[in-house]
Amino acid sequence: MAGRLVTRKPSVDDAKRLTGPERAAVILLALGEEHTRLWESLDEEEIKEISQAMASLGNVQANVVEDILVEFVSGVGGAGSIMGSFEQTQRLLTSFMSPDKVDGLMEEIRGPAGRTMWDKLGNVNEVVLANYLKNEYPQTVAVVLSKVKPEHASRVLTALPEDFALECVQRMLRMEPVQREILDKIEQTLRNEFMSNLARTSKRDSHEMMAEIFNNFDRQTESRFVTALEERNRESAERIRALMFVFEDLSRLDPGGVQTLLRAVEKDQLGLAMKGASDTLREMFFSNMSERAAKIMRDDMDSMGPVRLKDVDNAQTTMVQVAKDLAAKGEIMLAGQGGDDELIY
Template sequence: MTALKRLTREQRAAVVLVSLGPEHAQSLADQLGVDAMRRIRDALTDMPFVSQEEMLAAFADFITQLNIWSAGMRGGKKEALDLLTKALGETLVEQIRGPIVEVEQPSDVWSDFNGLDSQVIAEFVSQQHGAVSALILHKLASDRIPEVLGLMESAAAVEAIGHLSRPDDPSPAALSVAEAMIQDRLLTKDTDPTSDPKVIMIGETLGTLPRDLRDAALTRLDQEDAVRAQAIRAALLQIEDIPARLPTKSVQVLFRDLDRSIMVKGLAAVKVDTPEVSEFLLGNIAQRMADQYRADIDALGEMDGSTKDRAIGALVREILGLSRRGDITLNSLSDAE
């Protein structure tokens, strides 16, 4: 909660107790117990000025933390909520509290997570923010934590260790998010990223980009999610893969259906850097037509780098369009190999 960033947990509890007034504060203090009240008393000595926004936020935070505090409260969560309701009124407590949805956490997520290979866990945890990686590592069997840390990227391991040393317990909400993320990214077996429309879209888009930008994007994707990066590569049509992925019977469809200027510029763009592409395409049409295209290519003259990139991107987009419409069928790289 943004309004509470500068207040400690004990200071937030102090705000609640002071706001309740002596009658209700004493009852709640009795339930919290001596140890908790000592920490709250110490927090009061360093208490800064608290705005009205922070006071309301403190009440909301206190209520949501009752699941944690209740273990040390003689009266328990229900009695504490009753006290707050008497002091503040039912309407205000409900507004502060908001809708509380009791979600039964899937008990097998962390068990299944512990059953994964340490290298898989290390790679996954290395991709997370330090606080999240520490939360996840806390859920590992204690004897596996050093092993996983040793397999992690050094910078990520150091950051995780820093967060592991902090005493704060993860909130139920944070645990729920972590569980959902682990379930989705590591434990769900029936999701095929190659059929994900986003993956297909990204793969097709990358094929139309300049090679340097495309390679940089793929490197980043490899670092963030190797599984999805592999699926994106499978959807990616690179101009240099045309001889392997385009069946020879489909070459004539390109020359028949695509705009001639797109074909000429695309062939001119690959003539020097990837001549095998232009040789493949021109080698699978009638000789007379191929000679006409070669004359048009020579007439274009030299192309600069950005012009080549645009011409190649346009040609790849048109080929992908034919594939989506079912006019041609592209081979997968694995089939081609």
């Protein structure tokens, strides 16, 4: 996919470090598209497991390929280096599976991790899952929530409308054992209507991913990269800058969000971060502390004396990351830089 950033594993230089599915993936990649009949002897779950291993395999050095092939069949010579990727996996599967089936399998690989449908649902954000389930019948929701882990089910119930959630709880209390064909139908619906859409919509724009990387640079490195990028591609630089969430953007937090953040950040980190903050942001933090806590913090900051810019940058980056983590849990809301639109990180 054009513009898509792909993170690959480090080059594999030891066959002993590979799992069984990864070894199978190496063999099938080395054999290539001319020997796809081997795939036909595998069941769907095995194909899925090997495909997942193949898609994330990365570069495997030639000596490792040779070791694995020699192990697989005596007398095979060096096969050369191979590369496992989403694109290579998709191309290989297309040679013996229908395009629709390949698309569904690849979307599932790119989607939430997990061997079974219920494992995958357990890795879906509770708000996202609740937004889908609130349009289903309460009995269906009761079945789904009875199959996922209790701690995840509790978070999903909390995110559902209260009356609907209570109806689902009542159905769960009265629920009889679910027939296999009904369970299969619910799994199929979730796979076709929810997981496939989730995999498609979760593919992130490359500018969004790069903005997240830039957020983790120190101030000088960030400035250097943005300036250099502006000279080569001003449009991309502006898009990245608009997507970045930086320390000064914390000024957009509402009072409740500020107080939640202050409770989550260690006091020494807060003092360091505020040493490099604007007067406006600094006063916003002080105004959300008690008078005594604000006085203690001011005294602590004064007693620090001169501090290194690098330490201030690190503290501010830590605070931004804490804010993003709180936002991901739904405890605070972060406002984006694009005007009145709100973004959840």
